[in-house]
Amino acid sequence: MKKSILLLALLSICINAFATETKLMVRAKAKDAKFVGGSIGGAHVIVRNTLNGQILAEGETTGSTGNTDLIMRSPHERYTQLSDEKTAGFLAIVDIDEPTFVQIEVVSPINKKNAQIHASTQIWLIPGKDILGDGVVVEIPGFVIDILKPNTHQYIPLDAVPDSGLLIEANIVMMCGCPIQKDGLWDSNLMEVKAMVKKDGEAFKEVTLNNPEQNTFKGNLEIEEAGYYQITVYAFNSKTGNTGVEKINYVIRE
Structure with missing residues (x-):
């Protein structure tokens, strides 16, 4: 029994040794408006492995709703970044050892059940290839x-x-x-x-x-x-x- 436990522990260590920390920024953005942040309680984010349903990361978006002039009043060219370091988001940090197809689920706003929207999208995560900046922006209508x-x-x-x-x-x-x-x-x-x-x-x-x-x-x-x-x-x-x-x-x- 002790040998089996030891072997499992060693196997886990070996697997983790090959895993690479990968960062993914997820933001919830209200339709025709700004980002969902701490002022309304934030949005709940789940990053899930689509293959087996395993939750790789989970948490709430925190921060401000963003720069009003930039988001709502300025024309946006390709590659324009709408967020800054204070803009609400959830930074998911996952350990993966191979490209992994994930589902990003967002429940927003988390504290207003009468108005909650469940939105989701799917992307590939590649080990060590961080997705930062605006990251993945999920639109929340309503x-x-x-x-x-x-x-x-x-x-x-x-x-x-x-x-x-x-x-x-x-x-x-x-x-x-x-x-x-x-x-x-x-x-x-x-x-x-x-x-x-x-x-x-x-x-x-x-x-x-x-x-x-x-x-x-x-x-x-x-x-x-x-x-x-x-x-x-x-x-x-x-x-x-x-x-x-x-x-x-x-x-x-x-």
């Missing part, structure tokens, strides 16, 4: 939408609903946490934001949500009857094709 009012499963008396209607309020940001506002860099004038409302499982009304202040979208829903209601808030930018959705349920009672 918007982070949080419905603030009404609250999930909130019970609201019918006589407490104002004559102006029930306030629907949502907070919406880009997937990197970048702000949305009228005439801003991420311009809400280019976005369609609506609340699709169901009552007792049937289509009820649609309400357009306006953007009175940064990241905040509001509208009023006229309600005259008690029932079980569901609100689906969506954001759509026809210029970029970017979309996002959030749903809640609440109750209007007599």
Whole structure:
């Protein structure tokens, strides 16, 4: 038994002796926006050997969302590097002894489950051939939408609903946490934001949500009857094709 353990240990040492440390930078970049970094909690990255499913490296992207002028306002020529040493990323360090086909899986943003996107790509890693700089950039489409009012499963008396209607309020940001506002860099004038409302499982009304202040979208829903209601808030930018959705349920009672 001891000999078997010793042989396995020696075999492991021999294998590792031929393995070469290889670095791979992975970044998550929001569609039509910047990199996913610490300000929104980062993205979770898994580098996996496609042959046997072994996880070679795993961790979160950390750092800033990047240089706004460079990423969003400047024309990009071939080989233009969009990141710098402060830009969010995850540096995977793997030991491989032969070219290895890997899958890079990204879950982003890691702390916003209602808006999470699971994106992936595949590449070959070659021993000792580091992939740095911008590295592998995985695009994360969508918007982070949080419905603030009404609250999930909130019970609201019918006589407490104002004559102006029930306030629907949502907070919406880009997937990197970048702000949305009228005439801003991420311009809400280019976005369609609506609340699709169901009552007792049937289509009820649609309400357009306006953007009175940064990241905040509001509208009023006229309600005259008690029932079980569901609100689906969506954001759509026809210029970029970017979309996002959030749903809640609440109750209007007599």
